Amino acid sequence: MRDLETRELRYFVAVAQELHFGRAAELLGMAQPPLSRAIRQLEERLGVRLFDRDRRSVTLTDAGTVLLREAEPALNAVAAAARRTKRAGESRHSIALVTKAGASHDLLQHLLEVIAADPTVPAVDVLFCEVGEQATMLRDGRADVALMHQPVDDLAGFDAEELFIEGQVAIVPAKHPLARRAHVTMADISDVPDLPLARWPRLDGTYPDGPGPEVRTQPQIAQLVALGKALLVIPASSRAWQWPEHVAIPVVDAPEVTTVIAWPAHSHSRDLAAVVRAATSITDLPTLAPTSAVNGL
Template sequence: MDLDLRKLRYFVAVAQELHFGRAAERLHIAQPVLSRQIRSLEDELGAEVFTRDRRGTALTAAGEQLLEDAVPLLASAQALLTRVTTVARGTQTLTIGFMPGITLTAATVAFTARHPEVNVRLLRTTWEDQVEVLRDGRADVGVVRLPIDRDGLRVQSLFREPRVVMLPLGHVLADRESVTVADLASEHLLQDPNAVPEWRDVAVELRDKRRREIPVIHQVEEKLELVAAGAGICVLPLSTATFYTRADVVAVRVDGIAPNEVALAWVATRRSPLIHDFAEAAADCLAASHPEAHRQAPE
């Protein structure tokens, strides 16, 4: 049996929405058409993937397994199309994803000196999509900040760098040379507490368990706007804090907090010599481009 990728995309939309009407709107198709396509997929699989009753739509065990496998499969299919289209244009291209604060200039210059015929493109990423852009083919290789979901990826550590807390100018701690995690426990953290487990573990003992809702924040600039306005604090890698320096926000070193690790990542099945050569250039140049970094030993 050959799987129909279009039906898989329809299935993923319903599985993520758990509502046929919303999924149909997202896919820009009529709901009856979507229902027929899902029934057809179930017939082909010989298994029900959803249960439907007055309480709503839910995944069956088979549906949960299908969702787990369908998402990376669709991403791989999209990546294949992206790479084939790029090659068909007749120009070799290497697209590099990178997180805020990371300077790629030395690595890209070294790579371009070795491959002057290759068009190097840069794609800025976020915590939410730094892995996604690799899996769906938007980037060939990424300079990522750990931790990430390593499933299906090759990861090569580059360096570690300190993290600092961003405080509004005039904050009672802003004139300190350094602070401890305990000093920050009563502050409102403008990011997922799991991203700063040291703060999370101390704060849970000292704070009311009810926590103000964290706004949806997509960019570093948004976090710093909220910090400057006194809405809370955030913890950033030092290079990011340095890159986004502003007069109304102060960066202070935090004692007892783990450094951030920067690494290269790419899809493990890729065998492109361009990725290999950029990885070599990055290993030689990136740590040197970040003075506060501590270079990692090769894995």
């Protein structure tokens, strides 16, 4: 059997994600009949059915579920190879670093200063993303390295070095009675009738149960807090996007969060290694405790 082609995998993934040949064809910018033929030919070559389909629905078979699980990282790897090869051939060598917008602001500022002062370290292009997007950008080659957080971010398949540990704060509306508290516990904020905890998606994309609003972006949650519709708990260093309508209160018993610098485990880039060494050389950032040490934010 000849090797699978990336074109075939893209076609299959589109149908598997949409579970609708018409919508998948539209996303791919092609007509439906050639897409259907391509899927049938793929099934014939593999000797298995990938989809069960009738007039009303399209569903993945067990074999199709396996191929979807394998196809997505394979396509990411191909895209990553192309992007990193292109960057390696450019006259200006640089490393693409991705981080959540507003996260680890002091660390990022220190890192850029260290890199600017050391001619042996390549330039860093900073890319900002939303919550949970760093892993995808590392895997598909849009980024070479990332600032990420344990235990909340997906570090599967990456190497990482710990940079610092910090406590968490609750971001609440400035006019809410909680805003006058010097500190709170998780129990204090888990059952506030008029101010539910916002719900971020888990690593698998699903949301935890709860009364709070489902959010995906920082602007969404920032406005919900400012309007008095929700609160959230975040690492203390992620307050760079905090609005004047917000107040940050230390949460004394919230789990600690570890900021790491992460990169694909197979990387052999000397430029990348130089950036990681620069990050781990930063020693003047305090270890932020989850107690009154983060008061006065």
